[in-house]
Amino acid sequence: MPPKKQLSRRQLNSPFANLIEAMVEAKSKEDEMTGFTPLWEVFVQPKGALAHKHCGSVHAADAEQALQAARDVYARREEVRSIWVVPSAQIIASEPEAAGMLFDPASDKIYRHPSFYDIPDDIENM
Amino acid sequence: MYAQGLIGADTASGETAEFLAAFQARIDANEKIEPREAMPEGYRRTLIRQIGQHAHSEIVGMLPEGNWITRAPSLRRKAALLAKVQDEGGHGLYLYAAAETLGISREQMTQDLLSGKAKYSSIFNYPTLSWADIGAIGWLVDGAAIMNQIPLCRCSYGPYARAMIRICKEESFHQRQGYEIMLTLAAGSAEQKDMAQDALNRWWWPSLMMFGPPDSDSQNSDQSMAWKIKRFSNDELRQKFVDATVPQADRLGLSVPDDQLVWNEAKNGGAGGYDFGPIDWSEFWSVVKGDGPMNRQRIAARQKAWDDGAWVREAALAHAAKKAAQPQAAE
Ligand SMILES: [Fe+2]
Numbered sequence: 169m170p171p172k173k174q175l176s177r178r179q180l181n182s183p184f185a186n187l188i189e190a191m192v193e194a195k196s197k198e199d200e201m202t203g204f205t206p207l208w209e210v211f212v213q214p215k216g217a218l219a220h221k222h223c224g225s226v227h228a229a230d231a232e233q234a235l236q237a238a239r240d241v242y243a244r245r246e247e248v249r250s251i252w253v254v255p256s257a258q259i260i261a262s263e264p265e266a267a268g269m270l271f272d273p274a275s276d277k278i279y280r281h282p283s284f285y286d287i288p289d290d291i292e293n294m
Numbered sequence: 295m296y297a298q299g300l301i302g303a304d305t306a307s308g309e310t311a312e313f314l315a316a317f318q319a320r321i322d323a324n325e326k327i328e329p330r331e332a333m334p335e336g337y338r339r340t341l342i343r344q345i346g347q348h349a350h351s352e353i354v355g356m357l358p359e360g361n362w363i364t365r366a367p368s369l370r371r372k373a374a375l376l377a378k379v380q381d382e383g384g385h386g387l388y389l390y391a392a393a394e395t396l397g398i399s400r401e402q403m404t405q406d407l408l409s410g411k412a413k414y415s416s417i418f419n420y421p422t423l424s425w426a427d428i429g430a431i432g433w434l435v436d437g438a439a440i441m442n443q444i445p446l447c448r449c450s451y452g453p454y455a456r457a458m459i460r461i462c463k464e465e466s467f468h469q470r471q472g473y474e475i476m477l478t479l480a481a482g483s484a485e486q487k488d489m490a491q492d493a494l495n496r497w498w499w500p501s502l503m504m505f506g507p508p509d510s511d512s513q514n515s516d517q518s519m520a521w522k523i524k525r526f527s528n529d530e531l532r533q534k535f536v537d538a539t540v541p542q543a544d545r546l547g548l549s550v551p552d553d554q555l556v557w558n559e560a561k562n563g564g565a566g567g568y569d570f571g572p573i574d575w576s577e578f579w580s581v582v583k584g585d586g587p588m589n590r591q592r593i594a595a596r597q598k599a600w601d602d603g604a605w606v607r608e609a610a611l612a613h614a615a616k617k618a619a620q621p622q623a624a625e
């Protein structure tokens with residue numbers, strides 16, 4: 169196993185320090201897993217105009233087999249238009265502990281919502 | 295199919311009272327717990343065990359039905375059975391993936407199944423002796439699984455709840471195709487009707503055992519309920535299953551093999567329900583501990599699949615490594 173790259177939180181004094189650490193961690197996890205069949209995350213786009221949505225994961229040695237497995241496991245019935253597969257180790261996720269810092273500031277900005285603005289009832293088409 | 299009322303869980307957790315109380319508050323507020331969030335070790339361990347048992351049950355559950363694919367009596371039945379068995383394989387995969395989010399590898403879970411460390415539902419250790427067994431399994435075993443699984447769609451652990459929603463959408467077809475087989479046999483020749491009755495006789499009691507040991511014997515159930523991993527007790531689900539299934543047997547013109555089965559007006563808070571005879575728990579425990587009619591064959595079949603597949607897994611990884619090492623071809 170190659171030596172784990174060290175990046176301390178002090179060096180990375182930004183709200184995204186956790187994300188960068190997660191990236192480094194994901195990489196070293198990937199190295200540890202040599203010999204195991206890698207994990208892939210599967211995103212399925214249904215017919216119609218909807219976006220791809222995460223629906224689960226599969227194990228596969230490479231991308232082509234991951235797509236094949238994803239088709240067998242997640243598209244047996246659904247009307248599927250397209251499938252994405254992404255190596256799980258490549259997903260960079262925000263840290264659960266950072267959720268407050270990242271997302272709470274949105275909750276006191278009610279002026280971002282249309283109902284914040286007073287418009288008389290007799291104004292139509294607005 | 296089929297988280298059996300969890301066998302042998304250890305829900306003990308060593309965290310501070312404050313941590314456990316804060317976690318419980320999230321559960322009580324009906325928040326979903328997601329993979330990398332802080333959780334008590336007992337919660338993680340209980341889920342790994344339960345989801346693992348559930349996944350193994352789906353996979354081992356392919357064996358008794360797979361036994362009849364080549365001998366299905368018509369192309370319609372064969373296509374349906376093939377699709378059902380393939381669904382069960384898919385269910386196993388959704389569930390393994392949900393368990394993996396808790397930090398156990400697929401390889402480890404497979405080893406635990408093959409070594410006997412991990413359990414799976416006792417029902418799959420019974421043999422499928424006639425075509426009618428395929429009808430009885432879809433009707434009773436998938437029926438019991440549905441009773442068990444619907445409340446799990448509201449489980450507090452997000453990935454497990456989401457896997458269960460997918461699974462429940464697929465189970466209804468399984469039960470209906472099984473009941474249709476039973477209807478056809480029950481309306482057929484005297485010999486066919488006897489086959490259907492024989493299958494019901496053999497599968498009835500093992501199906502009731504699928505809900506797990508009686509509440510009086512399930513010590514860890516309370517903690518699982520408090521954590522909303524489990525939403526109803528084993529006995530509650532078993533009662534629901536009996537109440538739903540007896541009228542379906544009547545409609546087939548078959549008799550449930552229990553001479554103590556009787557309608558009781560006072561049951562279920564006055565709504566009525568069936569009283570039923572005692573379950574042979576010594577049979578249940580002997581099957582769980584490995585001495586059912588088919589335990590050895592089931593594990594041997596899984597071991598063979600794992601061993602026979604080894605060269606494929608290795609070749610696929612070697613091929614992927616080789617391709618990754620090659621310089622990209624010029625456009
Ligand atoms: Fe299933």
Ligand SMILES: [Fe+2]
Nearest residue numbers: 295436465468
């Ligand atoms: Fe099923």
